[in-house]
Amino acid sequence: MKQMNQTGVTVWFTGLSCAGKTTVSEAVAAELRSLGYTVECLDGSAVRQDIGKKLGFSKADRDENIRRIGFLAHLLTRNGIIVLVSVISPYNAAREEVRKRIGNFIEVYVNAPLELCEKRDNKGLYKLARSGEIKEFSGIDLPYEPPLNPEVECKTNLEKITESKDKVISKMEKLGYLQRFSD
Amino acid sequence: MKQMNQTGVTVWFTGLSCAGKTTVSEAVAAELRSLGYTVECLDGSAVRQDIGKKLGFSKADRDENIRRIGFLAHLLTRNGIIVLVSVISPYNAAREEVRKRIGNFIEVYVNAPLELCEKRDNKGLYKLARSGEIKEFSGIDLPYEPPLNPEVECKTNLEKITESKDKVISKMEKLGYLQRFSD
Numbered sequence: 266m267k268q269m270n271q272t273g274v275t276v277w278f279t280g281l282s283c284a285g286k287t288t289v290s291e292a293v294a295a296e297l298r299s300l301g302y303t304v305e306c307l308d309g310s311a312v313r314q315d316i317g318k319k320l321g322f323s324k325a326d327r328d329e330n331i332r333r334i335g336f337l338a339h340l341l342t343r344n345g346i347i348v349l350v351s352v353i354s355p356y357n358a359a360r361e362e363v364r365k366r367i368g369n370f371i372e373v374y375v376n377a378p379l380e381l382c383e384k385r386d387n388k389g390l391y392k393l394a395r396s397g398e399i400k401e402f403s404g405i406d407l408p409y410e411p412p413l414n415p416e417v418e419c420k421t422n423l424e425k426i427t428e429s430k431d432k433v434i435s436k437m438e439k440l441g442y443l444q445r446f447s448d
Numbered sequence: 449m450k451q452m453n454q455t456g457v458t459v460w461f462t463g464l465s466c467a468g469k470t471t472v473s474e475a476v477a478a479e480l481r482s483l484g485y486t487v488e489c490l491d492g493s494a495v496r497q498d499i500g501k502k503l504g505f506s507k508a509d510r511d512e513n514i515r516r517i518g519f520l521a522h523l524l525t526r527n528g529i530i531v532l533v534s535v536i537s538p539y540n541a542a543r544e545e546v547r548k549r550i551g552n553f554i555e556v557y558v559n560a561p562l563e564l565c566e567k568r569d570n571k572g573l574y575k576l577a578r579s580g581e582i583k584e585f586s587g588i589d590l591p592y593e594p595p596l597n598p599e600v601e602c603k604t605n606l607e608k609i610t611e612s613k614d615k616v617i618s619k620m621e622k623l624g625y626l627q628r629f630s631d
Contacts (some may be wrong), residue, residue, distance in 0.1 A: 305527055315519040316499045318512065329501065336498040338525065344486055344529045 280375030285421035309352025335363030375401035456525035463558030470606035492535025518546035
C-alpha cells in the first residue's frame with residue numbers, strides 16, 4: 266500500500282559522463298524517501314536496455330532516446346511520482362522538448378570540468394573514447410551543450426555531495442514540490 | 449496534489465483488434481477514477497509512437513514492443529499506480545514474461561469471435577489486412593494465441609460493456625487491489 270500526498274515532478278540531471286549525476290540524484294532520492302516521498306530513479310544507460318535496444322549514439326538516436334526517457338518521466342510525473350532522471354542528454358533542444366512535454370520540470374546541470382570527469386572515469390569509458398574504441402562520446406568527439414537556464418547548477422568539483430543534494434532539495438521546496446516541508 | 453492509498457497493479461487487456469479491449473478498459477478506468485484511484489491507461493498503438501518507432505509487426509518486433517510496454521507498466525505499478533494496458537499481445541510467451549516481471553498482474557482476455565471483430569472494424573484495418581495492404585495482422589495472417597489461464601474473460605459478443613467492466617472490478621477487489629471497497 267502506498268500512501269502519497271505529493272505533486273509529481275521530474276528532476277532532470279544532465280552533465281558529462283562521470284560528472285556525478287547519479288551520485289547526486291541518489292543522495293536526493295535517499296533524502297526524499299526518508300521523508301516518505303515516492304521517488305523513481307531513471308538512469309539513462311539502464312533505461313536504454315529496456316526501451317532503446319535498437320538505438321545507437323548518433324545525434325538522431327540520442328535525441329530519440331531522450332524523447333523516450335522523457336515519455337517515461339512524463340507518465341510517472343503525471344501520476345504524482347517524483348522522478349529523478351540521470352542521463353548525459355548533451356543537446357539543449359532535446360532537453361527543452363522534454364521540459365515542455367512534462368511541464369513540472371527541474372533541470373539540474375551537474376557540472377564538473379572535463380579533465381576531472383576523465384580522471385574519475387568510473388567505467389573506463391573515457392579511456393575507450395580517447396583510444397577510439399568508443400565513438401560519439403560527449404565531451405570527446407561529440408559536443409556537450411551546457412544548459413542555458415538550469416534551475417540548479419551543481420559544481421561537483423567544488424561542492425560536497427551533500428551540498429549539491431541540498432541545492433536540489435531546496436529548489437524543489439521553493440518551487441512548491443515538497444509541501445510537507447513547510448507544514 | 450495526489451492523495452493515494454492504493455496498491456499498484458497492471459491489468460492487461462489482450463485480444464484481437466476490435467474485440468473491445470480499449471472500450472472495457474476505459475469503462476474500468478472511469479469507475480476506478482470516480483472512486484478516487486490513480487489510473488494510467490496505456491494503449492498499445494499509442495505507446496508504439498512513443499517508444500517503438502523503429503519496431504515493425506514481425507513476431508520479434510511485437511515481442512520487443514510488448515516487453516517495452518511491460519517495462520512502462522512495471523515502472524508505474526511499482527510506484528503504486530493502477531495501470532490498464534490495452535494491446536493485442538498475441539503471444540502467450542511474451543505475456544507470461546511481462547506477468548513475471550510485473551508481479552501484480554491481472555490478465556483479461558477480451559474475447560470476441562473474429563467475424564464480429566471484423567464486422568466492427570472501427571479503424572478499417574481488417575479490410576486492409578484482407579486486401580493484403582496490411583501484412584502481419586493478428587487473426588488474419590498471423591496467429592492470436594488465446595490466454596491459457598486469464599484471471600478474467602470478457603465475452604464482448606455476449607456481455608454488455610458494464611458487465612465486462614464489473615467482472616474486472618470484481619476480480620481486482622477479490623485479489624485485494626481495491627481495499628477501500630471493503631472499508
